[in-house]
Amino acid sequence: MSNARRFSQGVPSRCWCGRGVVIFYSRTDENPFRRFYRCEIGAQRKKENHLFKWVDEALLDEIRRLDAQQLEITQEIEDLKKSLQSTVEKEVKKQKNSLELGCLGSILWLFGRLGCQE
Ligand SMILES: [Zn+2]
Numbered sequence: 001m002s003n004a005r006r007f008s009q010g011v012p013s014r015c016w017c018g019r020g021v022v023i024f025y026s027r028t029d030e031n032p033f034r035r036f037y038r039c040e041i042g043a044q045r046k047k048e049n050h051l052f053k054w055v056d057e058a059l060l061d062e063i064r065r066l067d068a069q070q071l072e073i074t075q076e077i078e079d080l081k082k083s084l085q086s087t088v089e090k091e092v093k094k095q096k097n098s099l100e101l102g103c104l105g106s107i108l109w110l111f112g113r114l115g116c117q118e
Contacts, residue, residue: 009061009065010058010061010062010065011037011058011059011061011062012037012051012053012058014051015039015040015041015042015050015051016050016051017039017041017042017050017051019039019040019041019050020039020040021037021038021039021040021051022037022038022039022040022043023035023036023037023038023055024036024037024038024043031054034054034055034056035054035055035056036052036053036054036055037051037052037053037054037055037058038050038051038052039051039052091111092111095111096111
């Protein structure tokens, strides 16, 4: 099933054969009424390896995927903050330098309070 795992992260919408996915109820004794996703073709051709995935596992996958995504976004925001801060610091330095050269900074209004106290 490593093949299946690779192709069906989270909630599957399509089988790797290209067909749609249908939700069925399990009728086995081990998993009574447990819902699963099954390729519409695979449901008829049981010997072929089509998509099969438990619904609860798919939802767990989905949650994990969203968690990972959120972590990534948080990291990106942190990186952006850092890069913004360093850009601002550079600009402030630049402005300070040009302010020291005679208060001629082009964004004087923004950084005015930092240097030129005339
Ligand atoms: Zn299929």
